[in-house]
Amino acid sequence: MKYIMEMRRLRKSLEDTLVLKDIDLKVRLGEIMGLLGPSGSGKSTMLRCLNRIIEIDSGEIIYKGKDLKEFVPEELRKEVVLVPQESVMFFGTVFDNVAYGPSLQGEVDKKHILNCIKDAGLDPEFKDRDARKLSGGEKRRVALARALALKPEVLLLDEPTSGVDPKRKEKVEKSILRFSKKRDLTVLLVTHDVDQAKRVSDRIANLRNGRIKGVYESEEFEGGAAF
Ligand code: ADP
Ligand code: MG
DSSP states (O other), X not given: OOEEEEEEEEEEEXXXXXXXXXXXXXXXXXXXXXXXXXXXXXXXXXXXXXXXXXXXXXXXXXXXXXXXXXXXXXXXXXXXXXXXXXXXXXXXXXXXXHHHHHXXXXXXXXXXXXXXXXXXXXXXXXXXXXXXXXOHHHHHHHHHHHHHHTXXXXXXXXXXXXXXXXXXXXXXXXXXXXXXXXXXXEEEEEESOHHHHHHHOSEEEEEETTEEEEEEEGGGOOOOSOO
């Protein structure tokens, strides 16, 4: 399987606005694809279609060779995992938050949870902290660890470093690179930061006003930091 996800003539309106306009995009198995576009270009909407938090109006999404509609949404969301821009922390510690998903599926592997906390760029001591008292940037990393704990096949990251200070931002970017290779993950990374897209992605899809303007190998992409 070369492509894990294929979008074909995908259209989606929200209220009366056509937000995604005939999107054709193929995501390779195991790659980090940067989805780059200015605010309002439809990036978050596209991610939400891919794990069926919202349903597309027309077109197709093919996942692992099958129409996405054939998957049970709740099951799909355990393997195509979205880390939204705003992540709500549950009651309890960081450990409780990260272990929550796996605990619903059976016994929790403590070592796995601690590894996910580490891979998300958090110090191990964070495990006992009250998740709801963390800073915005720390919460973003707990949300990332929580997603990793589900052992996803596709990770959908919506602006994972917004609200993260520059030093930590670099750390998060490095973690994304590290865990995606280590776990053989496919990642869709939404960002409006051209430099970040170039640093982290294998390929970049350039989204403008709901249309794909081009798909590039990262090193060949020459969009300036225009947005
Ligand atoms: P991005 O993530 O690239 O900033 P979004 O996917 O959030 O863009 O939004 C794309 C467009 O859809 C924007 O013009 C936004 O105003 C509009 N939009 C987003 N959510 C809704 C909604 N629930 N109802 C109506 N329009 C929406
Ligand atoms: Mg968005």
